[in-house]
Amino acid sequence: MTDHDDLDAGTAAEFADYRRAVREMFPQPPSAAIFSEARNRTTRRRVATLLAAAAAVVAVLAGTVMLRPAAAPQPPAAPSSGGSSSAPAEIDGYTPGVPPAPDKGNQVLFLDQQTADRLRGMTVTLPAWQGLATQCPAGQFTFHAGKAVISGAGDLGYTTDYAILHKGLRAIFAELDGEPGDEIVAPLGCGMIELQFRLLALKVEPGGFRALGYVADGSEQVTSFDRFYPDGQDLVVEVSDGGGQGTFEQRRHFQWRDSRFVQVSGPTVFPGEVDMRSVDLRNWSIHLPIVPEDGPPCGNGGWLSFVGGASGAWGYAEPGISLTAAEYFVGGISRGFLNEPADPYRVDAPDVLVTMTCRGTEGRTDEWVQHVSHVAHTTTLLKVGVDGVTGIVSHRIVDGLAEVTVRTAGGEEVRRYSFDSYRFTRVS
Amino acid sequence: MDIASTRKMAATAEADFSGLYQARFSDLAAQLYAFTGDPSETHDLVQEAFLRAWQRWHTVGRYEDPVGWVRRVAWNLAMSRHRRLRLIRHWADHSQPAAATAPTGPDRVVLVAALRKVPEQLRRALVLHYLADLSVADIAAETAVAEGTVKSWLHRGRTELARHLSDYWEGGSR
Structure with a gap:
């Protein structure tokens, strides 16, 4: 027996042990729950479609144009003939020179080190998490090094904890209640092995902190969020439904009223399945992969929710390194069907190419063409500064290939790329 | 087709789907948990994948390997969520011992x-x-x-x- 065989057998044995042990962790809920949820979603989609149709009628009657059709939930995409089909490409000329509107989300006041240290050792009375009151209960908790134990180690050998400023997550100062004194908004984690997060608002008081409440309390389908920042009297939170085919991020506005946070503007629900052919990416969201070789801030990756084609992202929270934030802009967009290996599960998968620009706070600018799949996966097609590219002129999808007109030292040239669902390969 | 025949077809579809669901839910969850490491997320992913299968059962149910379709959807969902988590992990790599x-x-x-x-x-x-x-x-x-x-x-x-x-x-x- 070779070393290779030993390794294979050893690995198989580990997984066999795991398979026997872990199945009991996941008893299936009754299938009736699936049938019920399917009926509910069908009903919601019909209502949303009717509302969108009604809004369109009102807009037409009022002589106005609906600027954000993608904000309403979309019906499922109509199946096409297959992944190798080629739809007419929509070409949207590249529009460089995005106005440098200041991004409020990148002008926040982060906690100073002293306040952050106090927060990591605070004693505070927390409200229970809506919908998770048993796992994440109300009560007084004392944090040590950012963690407060909720319950002791169970079968899995881990404690259930509350966690503040977990693993470099940022917290900000904000004026929320119109009364003297600072408030702090910070992500609070709760859980055992993997934490879930809610956004906790705290009042800074002499000698400690007082919890005001959770900004997004769990009743809004919010499973995660990225930036949060004050905008006038509002606290804007960039929230996400957490993933899946309808994955995207929204900006929702909250205000502190009558001792609780209420949403005052922005979308209140997440759409279900999304047809990327009809999505307005300038008012949508994109998840950029981390590109370590690009360095921060433009290589940081993460979710970006765009409004009017502009967005921003916070940089790292590395100790001793000042924050480097970035602003992002959506340029030209083209759509169509890229030829991909035959795949019966991608029959309704339109592809989108978008020109992205990133500007760091220190003045550095990056520009590249991004592919966005029907499940919002993103892959970088090409980048200015690589392979002799000095600028991006336009792009489109034609005959199943991505075609990009670029500027080089020798003038403009057209480059074509194939796509295998993971990476682009230049073919001409 | 009369109402009785329609109801019979619907009942058959529900029975077929339920059989697949009960037989394969735990196995699929074990796979996804090994990838995500998050039990509650895994549960949601697998349930969502089966829900989408049921919404398209008139097509998926005719596949030779319907569970393959469910597995593929669950993995797509997992990969999508996983990419989102990378940022926090990346932060952790840079900021925590x-x-x-x-x-x-x-x-x-x-x-x-x-x-x-x-x-x-x-x-x-x-x-x-x-x-x-x-x-x-x-x-x-x-x-x-x-x-x-x-x-x-x-x-x-x-x-x-x-x-x-x-x-x-x-x-x-x-």
Whole structure:
């Protein structure tokens, strides 16, 4: 027996042990729950479609144009003939020179080190998490090094904890209640092995902190969020439904009223399945992969929710390194069907190419063409500064290939790329 | 078609789907948990994948391997969510010292903890091969890469996993 065989057998044995042990962790809920949820979603989609149709009628009657059709939930995409089909490409000329509107989300006041240290050792009375009151209960908790134990180690050998400023997550100062004194908004984690997060608002008081409440309390389908920042009297939170085919991020506005946070503007629900052919990416969201070789801030990756084609992202929270934030802009967009290996599960998968620009706070600018799949996966097609590219002129999808007109030292040239669902390969 | 026939067809579809759901939910969850390391997320992913299958059952139910469709959707969802989590993990890598002690607990937790240190593509290949029982050719078809790439992923994945498991055992946590 070779070393290779030993390794294979050893690995198989580990997984066999795991398979026997872990199945009991996941008893299936009754299938009736699936049938019920399917009926509910069908009903919601019909209502949303009717509302969108009604809004369109009102807009037409009022002589106005609906600027954000993608904000309403979309019906499922109509199946096409297959992944190798080629739809007419929509070409949207590249529009460089995005106005440098200041991004409020990148002008926040982060906690100073002293306040952050106090927060990591605070004693505070927390409200229970809506919908998770048993796992994440109300009560007084004392944090040590950012963690407060909720319950002791169970079968899995881990404690259930509350966690503040977990693993470099940022917290900000904000004026929320119109009364003297600072408030702090910070992500609070709760859980055992993997934490879930809610956004906790705290009042800074002499000698400690007082919890005001959770900004997004769990009743809004919010499973995660990225930036949060004050905008006038509002606290804007960039929230996400957490993933899946309808994955995207929204900006929702909250205000502190009558001792609780209420949403005052922005979308209140997440759409279900999304047809990327009809999505307005300038008012949508994109998840950029981390590109370590690009360095921060433009290589940081993460979710970006765009409004009017502009967005921003916070940089790292590395100790001793000042924050480097970035602003992002959506340029030209083209759509169509890229030829991909035959795949019966991608029959309704339109592809989108978008020109992205990133500007760091220190003045550095990056520009590249991004592919966005029907499940919002993103892959970088090409980048200015690589392979002799000095600028991006336009792009489109034609005959199943991505075609990009670029500027080089020798003038403009057209480059074509194939796509295998993971990476682009230049073919001409 | 009369009402009675329609109802009979609907009942048959529900029975077929329920059979698949009950037979395969736990297996699929075990696969996804090995990849995500998050039990509640895994539960949601698998349930969502089955829900989408039921919404398209008139088509999916006719496939030779409907569970393959469910698995593919669940993995798509998992990959999408996983990419979102990378940012926080990336922050953690840059801002926190490495864990001083190895995780403790049952073997399943140690395996999951070790798998999470294996790069995503390699981990996916390991789980598809050893838990979903897919052949190299099947994984290549499912992930749209050459078979040689899958073999390479599996080889590197086994080596990485063995190294991380060895670290845990030598840490005295078993």
